[in-house]
Ligand code: ADP
């Protein structure tokens with residue numbers, strides 16, 4: 001069989017007919033190069049948010065509000081499909097397929113509004129329609145453009161546990177299902193198209209892998225089928241030295257290690273979902289991040305070992321909307337077992353902690369979800385004085401070459417000397433340095449750090465040409 005390449009297209013790469021048309025050309029390009037693509041698509045841009053809003057409205061009993069959202073989504077999907085698929089009978093087939101999905105979705109929302117209680121299971125069921133429908137439209141568009149495309153319902157292959165909203169994939173089942181449902185079609189040179197993000201339990205309940213999870217699906221498919229490469233097609237030229245939306249001078253990073261990419265993803269670089277990296281690392285499959293708006297660009301290659309870089313950092317990630325919780329032990333001081341008691345409270349509320357710093361009498365922790373904050377604070381106040389402050393941001397500088405450099409901390413802190421820093425930490429992995437600041441200071445801090453560390457970029461690692469500075473689509 002030809003070399004397998006898993007190609008994942010994010011929301012902006014399938015956001016309308018123009019984007020889907022471009023996606024079809026990119027896939028055709030791979031076929032013409034003698035590769036066998038398997039395509040994973042996200043929901044069209046912003047659809048997941050809108051479906052979540054519809055579910056929330058129905059959960060509050062606002063039936064009409066929910067149906068108004070799906071009415072608009074229905075029109076958007078039908079119009080996009082109508083512009084993409086013009087031949088008959090394909091155009092009426094896709095129209096009916098989309099219609100049937102929306103009829104089923106509206107039925108769920110009506111039931112939900114009647115019951116008035118949104119469970120994580122129903123939420124996953126509702127939100128799954130984004131990828132279910134986008135993958136159908138993309139398959140029909142590919143077929144209309146002469147590609148031998150076959151639609152796969154991702155829920156047949158991506159078997160997960162029942163942790164709705166953040167389900168854990170079951171690798172062995174996935175591998176077996178992919179071999180059963182996808183590989184035979186790929187062997188017949190069919191271009192399989194499936195939705196990312198969604199899965200199903202062994203009992204058949206629909207699940208999702210967490211926000212941004214289509215990257216994860218691509219890695220699961222690539223890992224399960226031992227693909228030759230995984231391509232993450234998005235709206236920027238690759239992994240950049242900073243989010244180009246915040247830092248217009250950001251440069252493309254040509255090559256980065258798995259470990260660095262995972263660290264960046266974890267600390268907020270939205271371009272790649274943190275969990276993406278694992279299935280690919282295990283099988284040593286190269287991952288490329290590419291721009292569907294600018295397919296000629298080489299993108300970023302993520303490999304097991306990154307080449308040496310002259311500068312200490314490869315990129316700076318920022319995670320906003322964090323809350324710092326200060327837990328002050330008061331007269332108890334930090335006795336034996338105290339930290340355990342603190343962490344048990346976070347564990348009880350299933351709240352992940354991003355960063356921790358301790359002093360003799362206090363512990364500061366950061367969390368990215370405010371959902372359970374009042375309950376957590378109430379429990380903590382049984383053993384300590386508690387304060388929490390929102391609107392904080394974590395800035396994280398990542399690079400394997402921090403190791404060989406002295407005096408890095410001094411350079412970092414002098415670059416951001418005008419900004420009030422809190423909770424400074426050098427990660428145990430020794431490839432990141434991070435600190436917390438006010439959200440309002442993010443732009444200034446990022447610009448100063450970028451100027452300090454990327455003014456003289458290593459041309460082996462960074463794209464120093466002028467073109468690299470342009471953000472997607474421009
Ligand atoms: P997709 O819908 O294709 O999955 P995402 O919106 O999830 O795309 O991720 C792409 C976005 O990630 C970019 O538009 C960019 O604003 C953001 N981003 C954040 N940090 C970085 C970074 N270091 N390099 C590139 N993009 C980044």
Ligand code: ASP
Pocket residue numbers: 010011042043048049130196197210211212213214215
């Ligand atoms: N559509 C999902 C989301 O918006 C998954 C993804 O796009 O990766 O989170």
Ligand code: MG
Pocket residue numbers: 010212215270271272273
């Ligand atoms: Mg994404």
